[in-house]
Amino acid sequence: MLNYVLKRILQAIPVFIGSTLLIYALVFLMPGDPVRALFGDKPVSEATLTIIRTQYHLNEPFIIQYLYFLKGLFTFDLGVTFAGREIIDVIASVFPNTLMLGTLAFVFEVIIGVGLGIFVGLKRGSFADSFTMVSSLVLVSIPPLVLGYALQFLFGIQLKVLPVTVGTHMDFLHLLMPSFVLATVSIATIIRLTRASISDVRGADFVRTARAKGISEGLVIRRHIFRNSMIPVITYLGIDLVALFSGAILTEQIFNIQGVGNTLYKYILIGEAPAVVTIATLFLILYIVSNIVIDCLYAALDPRIRYGKEVA
């Protein structure tokens, strides 16, 4: 098990360097002079600009800038935006909103996705099964953009039962529509994955053997079908949860939520490179670390991996 964890961490190092370098390069290649832009139309001396540029290491070669950035990251000094705000404060102010939105979306995914997946997985071939499969395809083909406005129009404007946008009202009622929209992206995948997993395990030999032991059907489902078929589902949900917490630019934009996605979008448009890179990198780290955690969780759930055996 320890070997396995170490191996996964070693593999993650080049991925971390590659992806941060890539995002760093992209952001710093954005055109324009953000430092000059800070001052708008006001006249400013070259000397002042040079001081600010030195402060942000903007005069150094690209790779040195990147190393300075890594150094800051590992000493927990996230730096400040060009506008002078501590980046850590920015994150502290918007991340809770994204966290709430993401959590609620996750609840939708589990209840609708896993719930329906289990239901149709156990009733494979029935009318309910075919119906769910087709409607999940229809649902997945409605882009969040369209679904967002459709729900706003229907529940917000026509029926007037739900608030149209969120703004500063971060409560359950206001977040209901946006979190559902956010969840629909993965719901169809989760239904299909759960269904496939359940019906795979249902046909497994060891399930038949369990029945032959004379244990009750309920116990067969709970102890054998369930436990085994949830392993890939949990893995998928884990990775998806991280994606939800990394902010959803589109959904936050449609419903006017002051979350991570919205903030990143705003910063990109005004060229706030340090903030964009830092926030993006933090979520990259979150993504990479949780991937390792999930792989280890998988190993913990499936003893065949835990003991270093390959699973067919």
Place this chain on the structure above:
Amino acid sequence: MTNTISAEHFVAPFNEDEDVITVDALDETAKSLGFWGEAWARLKRNPLFYIPTAFLIVLLVAVFFPSIFTAIDPTYCAITDSSLPVGAPGHLLGTTTQGCDVFSRLVYGAQPSLQIGIIVTLLGAFFGVIIGTVAGYMGGILDAILTRLIEIFISLPSMLSFIVFLQMMKGVPGVFKLIFIFSVFGWMSIARLMRANVMAAKNQEFVTSAKALGLSNFGRMFQHVLPNSIAPVIAVATMNVGAWIVLEASISYLGLGLGGNSASWGMDISNATNTMIVAPGMLFFPCLVLVLTSLTFILLGDALQDAIDPKARR
């Protein structure tokens, strides 16, 4: 040896004259189709194949011959004709607040959408298949490097990367910028799928058997491994077309897409959201077309998946 039959000894009735047992007989009347023939036969039987195909044909006609559907220039907007209702004379689906013909914009909007969707998918599939095949077939250090490369690109938040990239190339106009940027991030899922398929296929006995016959490494890869791994890619790629079209619309909605007054479903949705309360119809039609297009490719991909691997469903 005795020839007596005890009371317990049961024998089913049989006809001594007929040769009851023909070992391993071949049914010579059966039809022969092959892998792709069988897949095509299954596809033809699936009603969910015809509906999206019909809509796709309509879309393709709109791409190549938009003038068949409408004579109105989508970029000609007369402010005097602003916000006409559905069914107004000369304007089948009314006009936008700027006075542009809604129907004409929908028809002409098909062109950039399908261009982007199809070309990005083809490029993504092309590079994905190459990278996935090389990684899966060669294995070893090359596989380790390519797998890390795939992971690097997958770990980047895609929407963020697109926006940063678009911002970086702000000066470059048009469809080709979008195609380029989408393609940079459009190959990983196919590469992963292909790598897994190739790894499964290359260890099959028929590949070893070809090696024992003296077929070269590349010969085995192209003649046996690749044809046996590529089928699932077709279904996934088809579904991807819809995803890229939706992404183009979303990017245009955020104001980073095609720009100008060019006909684009995403832009139309973006423009219509401001007047959603007074003129919901203007929002409705581009949304409807976008959903139908997306659904078309998803249903088509699903039908292809069933045709290629019927076991996956039942």
Place this chain on the structure above:
Amino acid sequence: MSTLKERKGQPLLTVRDLDVTFTAGYGKDKVTVHAVKKASFEIKAGERVAIVGESGSGKSTTAHALIDLLPGSGKVTGGSIDFVNRELVGAKSKLIEEIRGAGIGLVPQDPMSNLNPVHKIGKQVEEAIAANVTKTGEKKLSKAELKKRAAVALENAGLKDAFDRLKQYPHEFSGGMRQRVLIAIALANNPNLLIADEPTSALDVTVQKVILDHLDTMVEELGTAVLFITHDLGLAAERSEKLIVMYKGEIVESGPSLEILKNPVHPYTKKLIAAAPSIAATRIQSVKEFHHAAKQGGGLHGSADRRENLVEVRNLTRVFDIRGKKEKLTAVDNVTFDVPTGKTTAIVGESGSGKSTVANMILGLLGITNGDIYYDGQNMKEFINKQDLAKKFRSHVQVVFQNPYGSLDPMFSIGRAIEEPLQIHKIGTKEEQRKRMLELLDMVELPASVATRYPNELSGGQRQRIAIARALTLNPEMIVLDEAVSALDVLVQQQILMLLNDLQAELGLTYLFITHDLAVVRLVADNTVVMENGKIVEAGDTETVFNNPVQAYTKNLLDAIPGRNVLG
């Protein structure tokens, strides 16, 4: 429960006119398969009965129908199953659950897939006990008692250190150990009837014998009736008093084992007995004559006369690195033997004996760690890396693999598959290649119409014929048959063996026959090499090895052939 023995001889299970059908597809494409047709039989308390049949005969379906465990769309559509005066057809699931485990136990076929990989062995045995104690009116057991009973059950099934074993996971067990666990589970509750569905066909013969012997002892002590499901007539006759022969869903013959074996009446039974390799005693002879002209001329360097030994293996060793471990695995250890030209040499051994590794090295598919292989007098090391000679070698030595479903590319039509070797070696025009292909189809006794078809449209036996035709395309000197008939049903297997034999007589082919199945070796091999743990245990001509084995391991192997001594 002590009454089990006292009841001996009384009717336990009575099956009358049992019908089972499977349906596939929907609407227009709906197909109904009648898997079991009007099957009737009876099992008395303490009796051992075997259902024998080939794949698709309905033998396993019959067994699963008894305890309502039919897979997928399978349904009992008629007849009755009476188990100790209780009707099981159409019974409520409550009653079925009550009978499973306590009344009827099941030992399934494949030990690798029948234990849940995520639960500990202990849990899987304990749940079987816990579910059944209350059925017999006993009180619920405490955790400690359950554990103790589970350990006893494992011990009874022949597993040592049972208490420690409870804490382990299935993947830490070998196949034989897992099968013991499954037997422990099935017998933990003293069922009246035990269904053993091909209980050992996934195991090596020696392990198989030990486990079956142990099972015999256990059921003898407990007085349990056993229903064996098997494809192996020898095993069935050896292990049961009564035989039921099934063919295409119907029972064609049933009665006392020995009587059926000695005096079969139904033509199918007769054929089956005649083909059973474990019962037949000598090498198949061919009536075909050798046409020397058909051979391709000369060896690698064009010398025309044939050497006595086509392949000479000298001190061959192969060492593998084990992933993540320091120690190495010596799969083949200092092996020396000859493959005489024009004869069949068999390498026999159980899994892990290194027999396939030897074959792969002779085929040039796997590198040699130490030692030499001489093909036609030439050291393989000297030519395998020279492109032209290596290619020539590849045309001389061909291979047929075990799995008839994996050895043909599903994307290639049969005709293309057979022509492929000619295309690789750029021999002949398109016309000539086609002509050769049709000639080869004829040689393996398949009609020309097969050429346009695809592998998945053919049966396992037919595919194996195609694989043989493909191996013959280039007029090879030698064919390596790596478990080439192991996956086939007895009758098809016999047919393929006869074909191989005829082809050898006609074309003067040299065969290297790799197999775990000693019974088959006797039918085809002139010489036999017995391997164990990478080493050669015994080698010599087949008659001598079989009739006068010197080594204890060879004797063990021979004794383990099921049904070898049934007829005395």
